Amino acid sequence: MTPRQKRLTWILVGVGLVAAAVGLVLFALKNNVSLYFTPTQVYNKEAPQARNFRIGGMVEEGSVQRQKDGLTVHFKITDTTNAMEVVYKGILPDLFKEGKGVVAQGKLNADNVFEAEEVLAKHDENYMPPEAMDAINKAKQAEAKAAATK
Amino acid sequence: MAINWFKYSAPSTFYGLAGKLIPWFSWPAAALFAVGLYIGFFVAPTDAIQSEAYRIIFIHVPASILSMFLYLIMAGYAALGLIFKTRLSAMMASALAPTGALFAFISLWTGALWGKPMWGAWWVWDARLTSELILLFLYLGFIALQASIEDPRRADKASALLAIVGSVNVPIIYYSVQWWNTLHQGATIKMTGTSMHVAMQQSMFTVLVACWLYAIAVGLSRVRSIILEREANTQWVKELKEVRE
Numbered sequence: 001m002t003p004r005q006k007r008l009t010w011i012l013v014g015v016g017l018v019a020a021a022v023g024l025v026l027f028a029l030k031n032n033v034s035l036y037f038t039p040t041q042v043y044n045k046e047a048p049q050a051r052n053f054r055i056g057g058m059v060e061e062g063s064v065q066r067q068k069d070g071l072t073v074h075f076k077i078t079d080t081t082n083a084m085e086v087v088y089k090g091i092l093p094d095l096f097k098e099g100k101g102v103v104a105q106g107k108l109n110a111d112n113v114f115e116a117e118e119v120l121a122k123h124d125e126n127y128m129p130p131e132a133m134d135a136i137n138k139a140k141q142a143e144a145k146a147a148a149t150k
Numbered sequence: 151m152a153i154n155w156f157k158y159s160a161p162s163t164f165y166g167l168a169g170k171l172i173p174w175f176s177w178p179a180a181a182l183f184a185v186g187l188y189i190g191f192f193v194a195p196t197d198a199i200q201s202e203a204y205r206i207i208f209i210h211v212p213a214s215i216l217s218m219f220l221y222l223i224m225a226g227y228a229a230l231g232l233i234f235k236t237r238l239s240a241m242m243a244s245a246l247a248p249t250g251a252l253f254a255f256i257s258l259w260t261g262a263l264w265g266k267p268m269w270g271a272w273w274v275w276d277a278r279l280t281s282e283l284i285l286l287f288l289y290l291g292f293i294a295l296q297a298s299i300e301d302p303r304r305a306d307k308a309s310a311l312l313a314i315v316g317s318v319n320v321p322i323i324y325y326s327v328q329w330w331n332t333l334h335q336g337a338t339i340k341m342t343g344t345s346m347h348v349a350m351q352q353s354m355f356t357v358l359v360a361c362w363l364y365a366i367a368v369g370l371s372r373v374r375s376i377i378l379e380r381e382a383n384t385q386w387v388k389e390l391k392e393v394r395e
Contacts, residue, residue: 008233015315015317022318030330033277034330035275035277035333036331093268093269095199100199103333118270124336127204127350128345129198133199
């Protein structure tokens with residue numbers, strides 16, 4: 001091997017080893033690197049019990065209930081398999097909506113209700129004008145109707 | 151006719167070539183920035199969910215893409231410098247670092263400005279945001295390491311190693327939204343297509359090309375300064391018109 005090839009090999013081997021090491025570390029820390037747990041993970045007791053963690057998913061359709069004080073909100077976070085009851089007192093972000101993504105930080109209380117201290121809205125990767133959104137919604141409704149009449 | 155690439159790997163010949171190339175990148179960059187931002191602010195429609203606030207995407211996404219690509223290019227030059235011992239490669243790597251750091255900073259900054267109204271938080275420690283922050287620190291570390299070692303050859307070697315090792319971070323940034331649960335959205339532009347309105351895409355890609363041209367123009371002009379600084383004692387620099395004056 002010429003000195004050049006030797007140096008190239010060293011660099012490639014080095015980068016390969018570093019990548020493998022970082023990969024193993026990140027794999028081992030998978031749960032710590034993820035920002036939130038899904039409701040299913042919480043049901044399977046993969047989430048920490050006594051301390052704060054984040055839970056994420058969709059706000060379940062029709063689950064949002066506001067109390068009379070105007071600040072306390074009850075809703076359910078779902079990953080379509082399981083749903084988690086959440087209670088939050090505070091101002092919700094503008095994008096908080098039923099059927100949209102949400103991440104809440106807090107703790108499970110004794111009744112297995114998630115007491116959130118912070119609620120963040122998660123938006124998806126789709127960008128379109130309102131008219132296009134309306135068209136999609138109408139098409140979906142028509143489809144649902146067709147399915148219902150069948 | 152084969153071009154003799156090695157001719158231009160000599161700092162003395164590349165200096166002149168770079169000077170001639172700069173205007174071919176800087177002027178189109180300025181024009182495309184103007185066109186891209188015009189489309190972004192006046193032609194692209196309002197977003198159905200995020201209304202007007204989403205328009206920061208036209209800066210945020212190109213800056214983020216550039217911050218990652220420039221790092222890989224910088225690490226590539228650093229590796230070339232280590233392997234072939236070409237002086238110019240190491241100079242190119244140092245010339246690109248500040249621009250990469252700038253784009254990484256813009257990406258984080260516009261992201262924070264966007265995150266507050268949409269998510270409800272300036273910052274969260276999710277995988278995408280954290281790995282991009284590490285990218286900024288890698289750029290700053292590269293620049294600091296280079297500056298802290300007196301002998302340029304040793305400085306090049308040390309910083310090249312940092313750049314090469316750090317390149318492991320770039321795929322982590324890119325795939326972070328797939329590998330882990332993040333607050334950051336997934337990819338809008340995918341290999342299989344895109345979930346974005348056409349005018350929005352036009353604006354984003356125009357600004358992206360403008361950012362590329364800007365990065366090349368600034369990189370070339372910075373490498374010219376580095377060449378002059380490092381070759382200050384050579385005959386060809388002393389004979390340059392701009393140096394003699």
